[in-house]
Amino acid sequence: MRVEQEAMSTERMGTVGRTLGMLADTWTLLILQRAFLGIRRYAGWRETLNISDATLTARLRSLTDNGLLYTRPYREGGRARLEYRLTERGRDTWRLLLATWAWERSWVPRDVPLPDIVHLECGRATDVVLCCEHCGAAVGPQDTAVSISGMVAGRGGLARVHPRRTRGRLPEDPLSLLPGAMEIIGDRWGATVLGACLVGVRMFTDFEAHLSISPEVLTDRLRRFVELGILVRTEDAGYRLTDKGRAAFGIHACLVDWANRWQAADGAPVDLHIRHRACSHPLRVQLNCAGCGVPFTRAAVAPPKPAGP
Template sequence: MEPDRDSFTSLEPGGDNAIAVTLGILGDEWNLWILRHAVEGAKRYGDWMREGAISNSVLSARLGALTDKGLFDRVQYAHRPDRYEYVLTRRGADIWTVLLTMWAWEQTWAPPATPPLPRMRHIGCGEFFSPATTCGECGAGVEAHDVVAELGPSGAWPRSVPASITRRRSAGAKQPSQVIPHTMELIGDRWSAAILGALFLGARRFGEFSERTSAPPTMVADRLARFVRLGAIDTEPNPDRPDWVSYRLTPKGVAFFPVVVFMITWGQRWFRAPEGPALIFTHRGTGHEFRPRLACDRCGEELTASAVSIEPVAD
């Protein structure tokens, strides 16, 4: 059944929850690349083809999948021959918060990209800014330690891991011309995304990652080693077993929290399991539900999509 573009999609009872669906959509570089340019105004095939080295087949497949998930409407704009444009729905346009937090994290924690990631200007104050995460209930600035995350009614681990994410290019394969490589290392395949989620929910020992994600031990070892190389986690001796280690998020890993919370918030808004949410966020010390918002770090004003100008960096 075609999604209601103005409402949420009801998921199957006992099936993939909002986290799995969200990671399946956003854990893909081409999807993010397409959405990034759509937010900036791309609607037609030629608009995207002019932006980078995407092939017709990849663009067609991704646009079809994103339309099926309710992020685009396919609208005919010409006849003989028939031609269509892809217009962001409310669901698709709502992805802007996720994109902003990804860009901000990459700009702070990753080596400079080539070409460089775009800069963000707040139209309200006219300044280039970095988005600050705030609580939508009380307006306070929020960091990872200020939020408690607990599994909700649909939050069972097997339901939270996407069946697959289109990822892992072969050597020489085309890749998006505007990449976010460190972000993709953290969420760009099903096991990486699952292990990252386990880290934010408190997993520290190897066995905990295997148990919570149901990932094969070789996968767990590979992903943990990759995160260590990336600088997102480090190891420390396990006090109970000197020959084992525990894992913890580094400042770089903790700083990824806004990406995680805005992805999950977006997913749970638009894809809802009948049992209830997969994750429940609470603002620590207040007792109220945590609903994230973005504010300009220059003037403090809450951001809206229309108040943000995405500007490429001049060569």
């Protein structure tokens, strides 16, 4: 029943709403991350992610249905099985995953540090700088204009869908644990609230009016964002992004960019659009190496290995 409702409302949504419903999910992001590390078979994800069969099956189906993975048959022990490979649009999530990793590394304190981001072209352990692909300039949230048309948060659509919560324990290796970033993009509501903060929504009633979010879920996400130091309360009982919150713009911009590159190709209407004010072009994300200034390519990022012994 819930699945039907979700499918129905997804159909009516625009590019970013759809993407949030599909990609803003902790397990989905971890499955994709492992696919980049070369995992292709069901058992590979199950062993490295400590994920239940039901959850893994559902997420692989969602990724396949949405065109991020495709299946290829192989034989094992005389039985026909399927393996899963990244499609072009699946591989194109690398910027989102890289931006997520960079933000977590810079902003979320942890006992075991995340692996360094190594730019293979210059050989440096480095950070990423969000830039505009059109003009090459570095871009922060203050350099952009956002237009919203339609139902990003699914007025009349998403609001009726239960938030998908990650159940069960996440795997414990340092690569998998991105606790800060997963508060932001591990479920669609966190991602939606962050997006609203980035376009300047500050007051509880305005979040409610813009997002059509239930007061309970909204209260929960705002409280978590304050606990995590992404938002602070203001004197007029509103909310303001901290430096840490503003830095998460990179994650948001990559999500919106991916949505508008790929979901629009399926005929979904563009519901949220970020423009780089300096050059007036829609923001297509380019991630530059902070060390040498050269744009990262997917092949020039050293694949992360779990850190430590």
